[in-house]
Amino acid sequence: MRGLIPFYIALKDLLVLLKDKKALLTLLATPLVLILVLGSAFGSFWSEKAAPSPVLYCNDDQGQWGAFLFEEVFALPALKEKFTLEETRDLESARELVRSGKAAALIHIPAGFSAALLEGGEARISVWGDPGSSVRAQVVRAVVERYALELSSRRVVYQTLGELGLGGEEFYPRAERLLEALQLEPRIEDGLQRTAAGGMEPEAMDYYAAAMGVMYLLMTTTTMAGKFVQERQDRTLARMLQAPATPRQIILGKFMGVFLTGALQFAVIILASAVIFQVSWGSLPGVALLAAASVCGAAGIGMLVAALARTPSTADAAGLFVTLTMSALGGSMYPLFVMPPLMQAASKVTLNSWALQGFMKLMFAGGDLQSVALEAAVLAVAGLVLCLAASYCLRGEAG
Amino acid sequence: MTPMVKVSGLTKRYKGLTAVDGISFEIPRGAVFGLLGPNGAGKSTTVSMLSGLIRPDAGEISIEGLDLWRRPLQAKAAMGIVPQEIALYPSLTARENLKFWGRLYRLGGRELSRRVEEVLDLVGLRERANEPLEKYSGGMKRRINIAAGLLHNPRLLILDEPTVGVDPQSRRAILETIKELNRQGLTVLYTSHYMEEVEELCSLVTIMDRGRIIASGRVEELLQLVMDTEVINLEMARPLENGALLEGVPGVKGVLVEENRARVMVEESRKNLAPVIEAVTAGGISVLSVVVEKPSLEAVFLHLTGRGLRDGG
Numbered sequence A: 001m002r003g004l005i006p007f008y009i010a011l012k013d014l015l016v017l018l019k020d021k022k023a024l025l026t027l028l029a030t031p032l033v034l035i036l037v038l039g040s041a042f043g044s045f046w047s048e049k050a051a052p053s054p055v056l057y058c059n060d061d062q063g064q065w066g067a068f069l070f071e072e073v074f075a076l077p078a079l080k081e082k083f084t085l086e087e088t089r090d091l092e093s094a095r096e097l098v099r100s101g102k103a104a105a106l107i108h109i110p111a112g113f114s115a116a117l118l119e120g121g122e123a124r125i126s127v128w129g130d131p132g133s134s135v136r137a138q139v140v141r142a143v144v145e146r147y148a149l150e151l152s153s154r155r156v157v158y159q160t161l162g163e164l165g166l167g168g169e170e171f172y173p174r175a176e177r178l179l180e181a182l183q184l185e186p187r188i189e190d191g192l193q194r195t196a197a198g199g200m201e202p203e204a205m206d207y208y209a210a211a212m213g214v215m216y217l218l219m220t221t222t223t224m225a226g227k228f229v230q231e232r233q234d235r236t237l238a239r240m241l242q243a244p245a246t247p248r249q250i251i252l253g254k255f256m257g258v259f260l261t262g263a264l265q266f267a268v269i270i271l272a273s274a275v276i277f278q279v280s281w282g283s284l285p286g287v288a289l290l291a292a293a294s295v296c297g298a299a300g301i302g303m304l305v306a307a308l309a310r311t312p313s314t315a316d317a318a319g320l321f322v323t324l325t326m327s328a329l330g331g332s333m334y335p336l337f338v339m340p341p342l343m344q345a346a347s348k349v350t351l352n353s354w355a356l357q358g359f360m361k362l363m364f365a366g367g368d369l370q371s372v373a374l375e376a377a378v379l380a381v382a383g384l385v386l387c388l389a390a391s392y393c394l395r396g397e398a399g
Numbered sequence B: 001m002t003p004m005v006k007v008s009g010l011t012k013r014y015k016g017l018t019a020v021d022g023i024s025f026e027i028p029r030g031a032v033f034g035l036l037g038p039n040g041a042g043k044s045t046t047v048s049m050l051s052g053l054i055r056p057d058a059g060e061i062s063i064e065g066l067d068l069w070r071r072p073l074q075a076k077a078a079m080g081i082v083p084q085e086i087a088l089y090p091s092l093t094a095r096e097n098l099k100f101w102g103r104l105y106r107l108g109g110r111e112l113s114r115r116v117e118e119v120l121d122l123v124g125l126r127e128r129a130n131e132p133l134e135k136y137s138g139g140m141k142r143r144i145n146i147a148a149g150l151l152h153n154p155r156l157l158i159l160d161e162p163t164v165g166v167d168p169q170s171r172r173a174i175l176e177t178i179k180e181l182n183r184q185g186l187t188v189l190y191t192s193h194y195m196e197e198v199e200e201l202c203s204l205v206t207i208m209d210r211g212r213i214i215a216s217g218r219v220e221e222l223l224q225l226v227m228d229t230e231v232i233n234l235e236m237a238r239p240l241e242n243g244a245l246l247e248g249v250p251g252v253k254g255v256l257v258e259e260n261r262a263r264v265m266v267e268e269s270r271k272n273l274a275p276v277i278e279a280v281t282a283g284g285i286s287v288l289s290v291v292v293e294k295p296s297l298e299a300v301f302l303h304l305t306g307r308g309l310r311d312g313g
Ligand SMILES: Nc1ncnc2c1ncn2[C@@H]1O[C@H](COP(=O)(O)OP(=O)(O)O)[C@@H](O)[C@H]1O
Pocket: B014, B015, B017, B018, B019, B037, B038, B039, B040, B041, B042, B043, B044, B045, B046
């Protein structure tokens, strides 16, 4: 029975929240209404339908892999439809065009790219996005990233063949046959198709579903922080400490309660927005991973508020302050990609920014589990560190 | 047989204040032990230390011979705690509350359900057990507060002022419940600032004031201290500004003024009642009623401290 004590405490916290009609309304109904309102009101950020800015490219490579990107990949129907490619020779002025927003992105493939790929040197493709780093630029970047990923798997094959002494006349045909045998060929197409189709016309609704989801996730975990402090004030926490349970079990139970409530709330927002507003969140494993990591991060913030606040009203005020500041700075209110670069850099300290960056990859750039690994890791580690800090602050609770 | 509770040299200091100042006592098994004292005497602090909630600055506590701070889980499992505050979840029903607290005391499954129903019967609230506590009266909440401390069949029940803010009917029910549980063998530590309750309930009494024990023993022994002293309760037309009017009246040992009332401790009231009333009337205050109390623990406290129990320090 003893090992289950944290679990019972978490369940009790969930039950208490479920009985709080006012909190439920705030945490579940409000974000859905806001998704609808903001999604409709700010749709203009996304309506780039009138004369979309071109994607510039500069190919200094003489080999086949540079040209392949522009002649084959960007010629795929899904991409061709959406992007007008324009070749340029003048990198400087092209970059200026991108900077001023007249071009969506600039792709540069340096001289010797294909050769480097074959010989094992440094092979790099550069992508510049416009200052707002618009969704279109992100899609271009995602396409190029995926192309690079495919090329690097080829490179392994080439290298292996080279090391086996299978170079010479027969090299290319052999390599291609091997690649075909490994079924790498269709994956290029398939992967790029998905990437491109992922969301060429990103819906404001989608963005705000993620934005409000994350904001209200913070609201939930900080509300739980308020309830934690309330429990200290109402002496029920003291009563738990008088029971035959260790302080550690009780703190763990409270942590689990915050995590569980956050997870449940976020899951409801994701499902409800998908069903009601047809929001496409993207790859399921990716969404699950990123959502779990976001909940972990938000739980950490909630626990720290609970550990530091002395009264329920300070906890609520601090929770609201943290939620609103992080949301404003981190893109939950005003989209990240229309923020000036300085703000974008500053937003990196917010939970919202990391989570939204990940969700945008999943929603608009066809990202999957791997593409959000960094964001998920940052969020999860931050959450764990904050929880540890909170439990350090709470260690004196029993005496 | 080892006593249920043994406390020695227990001390707790807060900034600039010693809330509990080196107290020692023993509670034999089967006793109802009363801890009597005005607000701020240090009763709740003592209970918090006994229940393992706060660490004493000095002193030792053993429960059934086990050192509380060395074997906290075992010692805590032997105790049922009824805190001074109603430490329950107001939005949950009585049954949900009891289930949660029962689980914390390691009950589960059928045993938990059975005990929940048993304690609900014991405090007479089974019919309303599915209502959230916020709909309960103060007295009903108090009864659930007690029930939650009884779920795991503790061998020692600690109640901290369980009748504060309770209607007379609930108070009676609570006192009868405690008596019945004690008859079944439960050892009880009962704190209160109501001397009537302690007199009725407790076989042993310890009186605390300002963190220290000022008297302890069986109720009859303590009453011996004031055997020759009685309390005259006077009700007057207007307040007695101070006790000076009664200074020098033969037999008067102390006066406690509470608005229009005064409590006068005298020796041999039969002989000295008349001079007391005369002295008040002579001061131009008419006396509306006079009641002479039997010796009580309140008189003991008055005798030992010169103050009343209820107006604290
Ligand atoms: N956490 C605390 N911090 C500072 N002083 C406290 C604290 N708890 C109690 N006290 C003080 O200790 C004294 C004893 O309090 P308490 O044990 O609650 O008395 P009682 O229960 O007999 O009314 C009081 O003066 C009270 O103000």
